[in-house]
Amino acid sequence: MADNSYDVIIIGSGPGGYVTAIRSAQLGFKTAIVEREHLGGICLNWGCIPTKALLRSAEVMDYASHIGNYGLTLDGTVKADVTAVVDRSRKVSARLNGGVGMLMKKNKIDVIWGEAKLAGKGKVSVGKPSKKAMEPQHPAPKATKGEGDYTAKHIIVATGARPRALPGIEPDGKLIWTYFEAMVPQTMPRKLVVMGSGAIGIEFASFYNSMGVDVTVVELMDQVMPVEDEEISKLARKQLEKHGLTILTGAKVTKVDKKSDSVVAHVEDKDGKTTPIEADRLISAVGVQGNIENLGLEALGIKTDRGCVVIDGYGRTNVEGIYAIGDVAGPPMLAHKAEHEGVICIEKIAGIPGVHAMDKSLIPGCTYCHPQVASVGLTEKAAKAEGRDIRVGRFPFAANGKAIALGEDQGLIKTIFDKKTGQLVGAHMVGAEVTELIQGFVVAMNLETTEEELMHTVFPHPTLSEMMKESVLDAYGRVLNS
Structure with missing residues (x-):
C-alpha cells in the first residue's frame, strides 16, 4: 500500500x-x-x-458568596480574577x-x-x-x-x-461576541446581552451572572431553553431569575447600534414594542x-x-x-x-x-447552568402530541435528604411513561448535578426497562439518585417520601 x-x-x-x-x-x-x-x-x-472549566469557577464563586449558609466564615472579599x-x-x-x-x-x-x-x-x-x-x-x-x-x-x-450569524447582527469579535470571544474575555463587562437561550447562550449567561455581570437574555420562543420540557423550563427560569438573570422570552433583537465600547440592542416583544437595552457587549448564541x-x-x-x-x-x-x-x-x-x-x-x-x-430519541442533552438541566426522550407535550396515553411522575429536590444536606433543595425530577406498556419514554431534570444523574435513565431507556424493573431497583441512600426512583414511584401512585 x-x-x-x-x-x-x-x-x-x-x-x-x-x-x-x-x-x-x-x-x-x-x-x-x-x-x-x-x-x-x-x-x-x-x-x-473549557466552558465547564469556566462554569466550575463560577460555581465556586457562588459557594463562596453564600458560605455563611454552610456555617462557615470567610475573611475578606471573594473577587474574580478574570x-x-x-x-x-x-x-x-x-x-x-x-x-x-x-x-x-x-x-x-x-x-x-x-x-x-x-x-x-x-x-x-x-x-x-x-x-x-x-x-x-x-x-x-x-x-x-x-x-x-x-x-x-x-x-x-x-x-x-x-456559530450561526443573523444578518445585520454579525459578530465582530469586539462588541458582538460568539462563544469564541465569550470564553476569553480580557475584562469582565459590567452589562451583557445574550441573544438566544439554548445551551450555549444560557451557560454563558449563567457564568457571567455568577461573575457579577448584569445579564439580560433575549429568547425568540416563549420559553427559556426551548427544547426542554415546559415544566422543567419554567422551574429553571424561576431559579435563574432568582439568581439575578433578566430573561425576556417571546422577544427578538431587531438591530444593534455600536458605540466605541458598548452596544445598544433594540429588543422587540411579541406585541411589537421595541425597547433599547444598552450593554458593554452582546453574545450571539442563535445556534450553529x-x-x-x-x-x-x-x-x-x-x-x-x-x-x-x-x-x-x-x-x-x-x-x-x-x-x-x-x-x-x-x-x-x-x-x-x-x-x-x-x-x-x-x-x-x-x-x-x-x-x-x-x-x-435516546441521546441525552445537558445544560450546565445554575441550576443544571438534563433530559432524554420525549417531553410531556411531545408524548401527548404522538397520541400516547401517559403517566407522569415528579419528585422535588426539597423532599430529598442529600439535596437538603448539600444546600441544593430546589429542583425536580420528572419521568414520563407509556401507560399501556410501562415504557419509559422521557426523563427531565432540573437541579444540582442532574447532568450526572441523567445517564441512569439513558441506560434504562436503551435497555427498554419498564416501570416495574425501575421500581424494584435499589438506589443507594443518601443520594440525589433516590429521587429518580421516587419519580418513577410517583407516576404509579406509590411515592414514598413526598
Whole structure:
C-alpha cells in the first residue's frame, strides 16, 4: 500500500473524528485524520470542556458568596480574577488537546496537518493549515504528514460546525461576541446581552451572572431553553431569575447600534414594542451551522440540506465511499452524538454484525447552568402530541435528604411513561448535578426497562439518585417520601 494511501481518512479531529479514528484503528484499518486547526475540535478547545472549566469557577464563586449558609466564615472579599479564570480554562483545554495527540500516536493513526478538500471519489487534497492554527490559543498538533494528495477507500467528513450569524447582527469579535470571544474575555463587562437561550447562550449567561455581570437574555420562543420540557423550563427560569438573570422570552433583537465600547440592542416583544437595552457587549448564541463549505461536496454531487450533509442512519451519504458524522451531519449537535455516530459508521464499514442505526430519541442533552438541566426522550407535550396515553411522575429536590444536606433543595425530577406498556419514554431534570444523574435513565431507556424493573431497583441512600426512583414511584401512585 502506498505511503499516502489509507483504508480510512477522517476529515476533522473533533470528538466525532478522533473517536472514529481510534475505533477504525482498533478494527485494523490503516487510518489517517486530517486537521486544519487543533486536535479535539471545537468541543475540546472552544466548547464543551473549557466552558465547564469556566462554569466550575463560577460555581465556586457562588459557594463562596453564600458560605455563611454552610456555617462557615470567610475573611475578606471573594473577587474574580478574570485573567486567572480564563487561564485555568485554557490550561484544561491544552491538557486534553495533548491527550488527543497521545491517543493518535498510541493507536498508530497518522495526523495530516492542513485543510482538506475532496478531490474526487477516494481522493483527498490537503492544503495549508488554517491561519487560526497559528494563533497562541491554537497549539499546532504534532503532525505525521502535511500538504499533499491522499487516497482512501472510505472518507469520513467530520468537520463540525460554527456559530450561526443573523444578518445585520454579525459578530465582530469586539462588541458582538460568539462563544469564541465569550470564553476569553480580557475584562469582565459590567452589562451583557445574550441573544438566544439554548445551551450555549444560557451557560454563558449563567457564568457571567455568577461573575457579577448584569445579564439580560433575549429568547425568540416563549420559553427559556426551548427544547426542554415546559415544566422543567419554567422551574429553571424561576431559579435563574432568582439568581439575578433578566430573561425576556417571546422577544427578538431587531438591530444593534455600536458605540466605541458598548452596544445598544433594540429588543422587540411579541406585541411589537421595541425597547433599547444598552450593554458593554452582546453574545450571539442563535445556534450553529455545519462546516460544509470548500470541501468539494458540490463537485461530487453530495446532498446537503439546510447547511448539513444528508446521511442515513449509518453516516452514509448518497455517494459511495463518502460518509459524514457529527455536527456537519445535522442535529442534535452534541459531542456524544458525534462520537457514537462515528462508531456506528466505522463498524458498519467494517461489516460488524448487529450494528444498529442511530436512535436520536435516546441521546441525552445537558445544560450546565445554575441550576443544571438534563433530559432524554420525549417531553410531556411531545408524548401527548404522538397520541400516547401517559403517566407522569415528579419528585422535588426539597423532599430529598442529600439535596437538603448539600444546600441544593430546589429542583425536580420528572419521568414520563407509556401507560399501556410501562415504557419509559422521557426523563427531565432540573437541579444540582442532574447532568450526572441523567445517564441512569439513558441506560434504562436503551435497555427498554419498564416501570416495574425501575421500581424494584435499589438506589443507594443518601443520594440525589433516590429521587429518580421516587419519580418513577410517583407516576404509579406509590411515592414514598413526598
